[in-house]
Amino acid sequence: MSTPGIGVKDVFTANGSAPVEYRRIYVWELPVRAYHWINAIALVALCVTGYLIGAPIRLFNAPEAYEQYWFGWVRFIHFAAAYVYVFNFLARLYWGFVGNKYARWSAFFPLKKSQRQEIVDVIKADVLETKMHGPISTGHNALAGLIYFGTFLAFVFQTITGFALYSSMSSSWLPRMFTWIVPLMGGEFAVRFWHHLFLWFFVTFIIVHIYLAFYHDYIEGRGTVSSIIGGWKFDRENRGK
Numbered sequence: 001m002s003t004p005g006i007g008v009k010d011v012f013t014a015n016g017s018a019p020v021e022y023r024r025i026y027v028w029e030l031p032v033r034a035y036h037w038i039n040a041i042a043l044v045a046l047c048v049t050g051y052l053i054g055a056p057i058r059l060f061n062a063p064e065a066y067e068q069y070w071f072g073w074v075r076f077i078h079f080a081a082a083y084v085y086v087f088n089f090l091a092r093l094y095w096g097f098v099g100n101k102y103a104r105w106s107a108f109f110p111l112k113k114s115q116r117q118e119i120v121d122v123i124k125a126d127v128l129e130t131k132m133h134g135p136i137s138t139g140h141n142a143l144a145g146l147i148y149f150g151t152f153l154a155f156v157f158q159t160i161t162g163f164a165l166y167s168s169m170s171s172s173w174l175p176r177m178f179t180w181i182v183p184l185m186g187g188e189f190a191v192r193f194w195h196h197l198f199l200w201f202f203v204t205f206i207i208v209h210i211y212l213a214f215y216h217d218y219i220e221g222r223g224t225v226s227s228i229i230g231g232w233k234f235d236r237e238n239r240g241k
């Protein structure tokens with residue numbers, strides 16, 4: 001029995017088709033996978049509780065306010081998830097400097113001509129459908145990388161506006177560092193408006209992202225979805241890339 005790794009060949013046959021040789025490549029390291037799932041859980045918690053904070057519902061028919069503390073729990077979960085999400089994100093920022101080539105910042109910026117060409121090819125194949133076969137990258141494709149970078153900027157924006165809102169409710173040093181953001185953005189109402197608007201950015205991202213993960217898994221047949229759990233992807237031996 002062999003250990004999976006670069007250069008180890010597995011042979012697969014599907015429905016009588018000619019055997020194709022694949023090699024397994026370790027793409028997503030443990031810190032990237034841990035970041036991904038902690039971030040996913042925290043973000044879903046933030047979206048759900050944030051939505052409830054913006055549009056509170058009366059859950060139980062309690063005659064006195066003190067008899068129902070559920071809204072307090074909603075806010076507590078929002079703030080607790082916010083801290084998890086922020087420190088997890090800081091860890092990912094660090095890993096962008098020390099991680100493998102698929103995790104590094106160079107995978108997110110299309111600085112090379114080949115990356116810019118890949119963006120054009122992905123748009124032609126996956127969006128406009130004017131090209132039959134798009135490029136198959138081992139890590140993020142160049143367009144996905146750029147979109148993740150945009151998402152990271154949205155993470156930063158949401159963190160700033162979130163802590164700015166929190167600064168008037170907390171005496172802790174971290175939120176207090178963001179007090180000056182409120183007048184800069186035109187007051188609490190404006191900060192709240194932008195913080196709320198970005199909720200819908202994240203909801204849209206999550207829906208499209210999960211759809212695309214399954215789409216690429218289906219189209220490419222290289223274990224895209226399982227790669228973000230176990231770290232391994234499959235690559236055709238004879239593709240020469």
Ligand code: HEM
Nearest residue numbers: 046047050051053054082158159162163165166192196199
């Ligand atoms: C990243 C994803 C996040 C999403 C999707 C999100 C979403 C929301 C939404 C929709 C609201 C309600 C706004 C309204 O009044 O209409 C809210 C409130 C709030 N959020 Fe976030 N938020 C996120 C991150 C954060 C972070 C990192 C913090 C930092 C502590 C934070 C702190 C707050 C505070 C203090 C409020 C106001 C709570 C209140 O007035 O009771 N949020 N959030």
Ligand code: HEM
Nearest residue numbers: 032039040043044139140141144148206210213224225228
């Ligand atoms: C709340 C939900 C989610 C959020 C916010 C999210 C966010 C992200 C982000 C930011 C990345 C880039 C990771 C990095 O390089 O650090 C990523 C990659 C990835 N995610 Fe998610 N994700 C979510 C749910 C899911 C789910 C449910 C799946 C699988 C069904 C999935 C599959 C993947 C895969 C396969 C990659 C790496 C492949 C690539 O697109 O380049 N994600 N995700």
